Amino acid sequence: DAKTTQPPSMDCAEGRAANLPCNHSTISGNEYVYWYRQIHSQGPQYIIHGLKNNETNEMASLIITEDRKSSTLILPHATLRDTAVYYCIVKNTGNQFYFGTGTSLTVIP
Amino acid sequence: DAGVIQSPRHEVTEMGQEVTLRCKLISGHNSLFWYRQTMMRGLELLIYFNNNVPIDDSGMPEDRFSAKMPNASFSTLKIQPSEPRDSAVYFCASSPDNDREKLFFGSGTQLSVL
Numbered sequence: 001d002a003k004t005t006q007p008p009s010m011d012c013a014e015g016r017a018a019n020l021p022c023n024h025s026t027i028s029g030n031e032y033v034y035w036y037r038q039i040h041s042q043g044p045q046y047i048i049h050g051l052k053n054n055e056t057n058e059m060a061s062l063i064i065t066e067d068r069k070s071s072t073l074i075l076p077h078a079t080l081r082d083t084a085v086y087y088c089i090v091k092n093t094g095n096q097f098y099f100g101t102g103t104s105l106t107v108i109p
Numbered sequence: 110d111a112g113v114i115q116s117p118r119h120e121v122t123e124m125g126q127e128v129t130l131r132c133k134l135i136s137g138h139n140s141l142f143w144y145r146q147t148m149m150r151g152l153e154l155l156i157y158f159n160n161n162v163p164i165d166d167s168g169m170p171e172d173r174f175s176a177k178m179p180n181a182s183f184s185t186l187k188i189q190p191s192e193p194r195d196s197a198v199y200f201c202a203s204s205p206d207n208d209r210e211k212l213f214f215g216s217g218t219q220l221s222v223l
Contacts, residue, residue, distance in 0.1 A: 034210065043113075043200045043214025044152070087152075096142075096165060097212060099152035 003027070003090045009104040012082075018075040020103050022088030025069045031092050033064060035073045036099070037084040044087065044099065047073065078107045113203050113215035121221045127189040130218045132201035134182050140209060141184050142202040143176055146217070152200075158184065191222045 005023040012018040024033065034049040048055055048062045050071075055062045061074040075082055087102040114133040122128055134141055141158040156166040161178040169176070173192070178184045188195055198219050202212040 032210070036212075041216075043202065043217055044212070045214070046211045049210055093210060096154050096157055098154060099144075101151055 004088045004100055006086075006088050006100065006103045008101065009106070011106050011108055012075075012078045014080060014107050014109050015077055018078040018082065018105060018107070020073040020075075020086050020088075020105065021070065022073070023070045024088070024090045027068050027090050028092075031090050033062065033068075033071050034089040034091065034097070035060070035062065036087045036089065036097075037082075038087070038102070039081075039084040047086075078105075080107050080109065083107045113201060113213050115199075115201055115215035115218050117218060118216065119219045119221075121223065122191055123223050124192055125190045126222075127187065128191045128195075128220060128222075130186040130188075130199050130201075130220070132184045132186070132215060134184070134201075134203040135205075135213055136182065137205055138203035138213070139181075139206045140204045141178060142204075142212065143184070143186050144200040144202065144214075145197045146200065147197045155186070188220075191220075193222045196220055196222050 032049050032051050035047040036044040038044045047059050048057055050062045050064055064071045083106050085102040085104050087099045116131045139160050143155040144152050146152045155168045156176045157164050158178050174188055176186045198217045200214050200217045202214040204212050
């Protein structure tokens with residue numbers, strides 16, 4: 001049940017902003033957008049989530065379009081340690097997380 | 110807090126043997142999730158507990174798999190008998206009741222069934 005579409009891979013220069021897109025055109029009104037990432041050989045790590053307003057925390061910013069059909073995760077100053085697979089997940093609160101294939105981000109020195 | 114702790118880190122066994130994977134939750138967390146990750150299928154949710162009670166086990170592949178929470182801080186995932194197609198990385202994750210949207214994952218158990 002693929003509720004989100006992400007590019008399979010992206011590159012970003014170290015120190016630049018990494019902008020990771022996610023399409024979720026069938027999102028319903030009470031579904032949130034979540035982002036997790038998985039660094040090689042580790043378990044996934046929570047990054048950020050939002051409903052319709054843009055969100056920012058110490059890790060990243062989440063920009064959700066007004067129609068909520070797509071969003072962008074922004075890592076403002078990518079470092080080599082940000083190389084990971086990034087998962088965009090859409091779900092209702094209380095439902096379970098189903099991870100897709102994500103975007104493999106490579107930060108290049 | 111040490112985070113979610115899984116053991117063993119690596120397990121190599123022969124087909125037909127019983128395998129037990131262990132998970133210690135973060136203190137105070139009430140929900141426990143077991144996931145399996147393979148190249149072919151990605152991350153799959155196997156089972157979810159809340160307050161020691163299994164809530165959703167629809168992802169458990171078949172009767173060879175069983176999971177328990179004998180107490181609030183510990184869980185096991187057992188495979189008996191194991192098969193080569195069970196080879197995968199098994200993750201457990203926990204979350205607190207007051208912030209269920211943040212899952213905290215362990216480092217995983219790399220299982221190889223020969």
